[in-house]
Amino acid sequence: xxxxxxxxxxGAGKTTLIVKLIPALQARGLSxxxxxxxxxNFDVDKPGKDSxxxxxxxAHEVLIASANRFALMHxxxxxxxxSLATLxxxxxxxxxxxxxxxxxxxxxxxxxxxxxxxxxxxxPDDPNIKALVSDAPVAEGLFRQRLPYAHLDDVGAVADLxxxxxxxxxxxxxxxxx
Numbered sequence: 614x615x616x617x618x619x620x621x622x623x624g625a626g627k628t629t630l631i632v633k634l635i636p637a638l639q640a641r642g643l644s645x646x647x648x649x650x651x652x653x654n655f656d657v658d659k660p661g662k663d664s665x666x667x668x669x670x671x672a673h674e675v676l677i678a679s680a681n682r683f684a685l686m687h688x689x690x691x692x693x694x695x696s697l698a699t700l701x702x703x704x705x706x707x708x709x710x711x712x713x714x715x716x717x718x719x720x721x722x723x724x725x726x727x728x729x730x731x732x733x734x735x736x737p738d739d740p741n742i743k744a745l746v747s748d749a750p751v752a753e754g755l756f757r758q759r760l761p762y763a764h765l766d767d768v769g770a771v772a773d774l775x776x777x778x779x780x781x782x783x784x785x786x787x788x789x790x791x
Contacts, residue, residue, distance in 0.1 A: 614708065614709070614710055614781070614782045616709075617722065617778055618713070618722035618723070619711060619713055620724055627713050634711065634771060635647070635711070644709070648701065648704065658675075697712070709775070721778045722743065723745070723746050723775065724736050724739075724745050724746065725746050728748055729748075744777075746762075747762070761777075
C-alpha cells in the first residue's frame with residue numbers, strides 16, 4: 614500500500630479535490646481508501662441509537678454492522694490521539710491511501726493551496742511537501758522551479774503527482790501490518 618497526503622489550510626479545497634481524485638485514480642485501475650484528520654470533536658453516531666447508547670455506557674469499542682457496511686468506533690476516553698502510523702496500520706491494504714490533513718506529520722504530501730484564502734504557502738517550511746497544487750496565478754511560474762506543480766482544477770495532472778510521490782506505508786515509522 615502506498616500513501617500520500619493532501620495538506621493545506623482549511624478552505625483550500627482538499628476534500629473537493631479528493632472527491633475528484635478517487636474516481637480518476639480508480640479509472641487507472643487502483644483501489645483507493647482515505648484517512649481524514651478532524652481538528653474537532655466529531656461523531657459518526659446518532660444520539661439515542663443503540664450503538665450510541667453502548668458507547669455512552671462506557672464501551673471501549675462498538676462495532677456496528679449491516680449487509681452494506683460496518684463501522685468500528687473506538688473511544689479514546691482520555692488516551693492520547695493515535696499516531697498517523699497507528700491509524701494507517703488499522704486500514705485494510707489498498708493500492709493507494711489518500712490522507713487528508715495530518716499536515717504536521719512526516720509523510721509525503723502535496724500542498725493544496727487556494728489563492729482566495731490569503732494564507733501563506735506551507736511548502737517552504739515542510740520538507741515533506743513534494744509538489745504544489747494551487748489556483749494561484751503566480752504559483753505555476755514562480756514555484757515550478759522549486760516544486761512540481763499542478764493546477765487545482767487539473768485532476769489528471771494532480772493524479773499524476775499523487776502516483777509519482779506516494780510512498781510505501783512501511784516507510785512511516787511505527788507502522789506494522791500483519
